[in-house]
Amino acid sequence: MLNNIMKPIGRLVVLMVAVVPGIAAAHGEAQHVFGTITALDTAEIQVLTKEGETVSIDTAAETKYRNRGRGGGGNVPKVGDRVAVDVTEKDGKLTATEVQFSSSSKREKPMSE
Numbered sequence: 001m002l003n004n005i006m007k008p009i010g011r012l013v014v015l016m017v018a019v020v021p022g023i024a025a026a027h028g029e030a031q032h033v034f035g036t037i038t039a040l041d042t043a044e045i046q047v048l049t050k051e052g053e054t055v056s057i058d059t060a061a062e063t064k065y066r067n068r069g070r071g072g073g074g075n076v077p078k079v080g081d082r083v084a085v086d087v088t089e090k091d092g093k094l095t096a097t098e099v100q101f102s103s104s105s106k107r108e109k110p111m112s113e
Contacts, residue, residue: 031086031087031088031089031094032084032085032086032087033047033049033055033057033083033084033085033087033094034047034049034050034083034084034085035047035048035049035050035055035082035083036048036080036081036082036083037077037078037079037080037081037083037101038054038079039079040077040078040079042059043058043059044056044057044058044059045057045059045077045083045085045096045099047083047085055094056094057085057087057094057095057096058093058094058095058096059095059096059099060095060096062097063095063096063097063098063099064097064098064099065077065098065099065101066098066099066100066101067101067102067103068100068101068102069101069102069103077099077101078103081101081102081103082101082102083099083100083101083102084099084100084101085098085099085100086098086099086100
């Protein structure tokens with residue numbers, strides 16, 4: 001009986017060992033910055049991390065923006081939005097490849113009469 005249980009578990013372990021490194025490699029070399037936007041313009045985003053550090057990240061024409069908020073909004077982040085920024089580093093400068101953001105404004109609940 002124990003042998004019948006161990007075979008599927010063994011197959012699962014072999015599958016995980018084969019697949020997990022491929023998933024990690026597919027993720028690429030991007031680093032991540034998580035926090036809240038404190039300032040932004042067309043060339044740079046400043047993010048306050050949970051550690052209290054302000055990180056300046058350059059943006060480029062190729063930078064992608066994704067609104068992960070549930071409350072509509074546009075495809076442009078604002079000061080106060082929470083972000084997860086995929087960045088690359090070159091010569092000590094960070095450049096955003098993708099900015100995922102969620103609006104910090106809370107949706108107002110409809111008032112009951």
